[in-house]
Amino acid sequence: MWDGPRAARPRGGPRAADRLPEAVLFDRDGTLVVDVPYNGDPDRVTPMPSARAAISALRDRGVPVGVVSNQSGVGRGLLTPSQVEAVRRTIDALFGPFDVWAVCPHGPDSGCGCRKPAPGLVLAACERLGADPGRSVVVGDIGADVRAAEAAGAWGVLVPTPVTRPDEIAAAADTAPDLLGAVRLILASHGPLRASGPPR
Incomplete structure (x- = not known):
């Protein structure tokens, strides 16, 4: 696992500590960018x-991404x-530099603790940002993203695509039709965030 260079933390206005997450972490393929295998x-x-x-909506509110x-x-x-690094640089150029990158290079049978649905990537990214996982959000397109969030104590939001399995959609506590919808859901939450979602 390795982290790309961290950009300067966004300089938004005053943040309502009881309303905004301390970090929002995104899956890459199928979530931020179109999934092209390998x-x-x-x-x-x-x-x-x-x-x-x-991403702009979160940065405008001063939320690290x-x-x-x-x-x-x-x-x-x-x-x-x-x-992988060359693709990262291109994504940073398209979106503006992300505050942290955490990448697992291991295969599915490696037994590592970083590969989603294990919590390692989420925990490493939160640690690098100084964010509490319990006040952070993970957004992804498959069940492994949501399960990694839950294992880390974060809130997981699923944004289904045609490759998302029906059982993954059914198991997700919170879903959104697209990334902007997911961010609107996140920003609309009130009170402390928790692993199972925003306060009801």
Whole structure:
């Protein structure tokens, strides 16, 4: 697991500590950008619909944003770390630099503690940001993203795509039609966040 360089923390106005999350962490493929399996080509990076508007909405409120991404292509020998880094740089150029990147390069049978649905990436990103996982949110397109959030004590929001399994949608406590909808849900929550979602 490795972290990309951290950008300067956004300088938004005063934050309502009881309303805004301390961090919002996004899955990469299928969430922020169109999923191209084992992509190591920056030219094939395309933002998902409403993704840039969603990130801008959080930055406008002073909420730190990061990326937590499984990249098993490295462990499988299909990608090099430098290719993953090249894609990261392209995404940062398209969206503006994220405050933290946490990437798991291991294969699914490695038994590591960072590969989602394990909580390692979420916990590492929160630690790097100085954020409480219990006041942070993970947004992703598959069940592993939500389960990683729950395992870390964070709130998970699922944004389904055509590859999201029906059982993953049924198991998710909170879903949104797209990333901007997910961010609106997050910003509309009131009171302390908790792993099972915003206060009801």
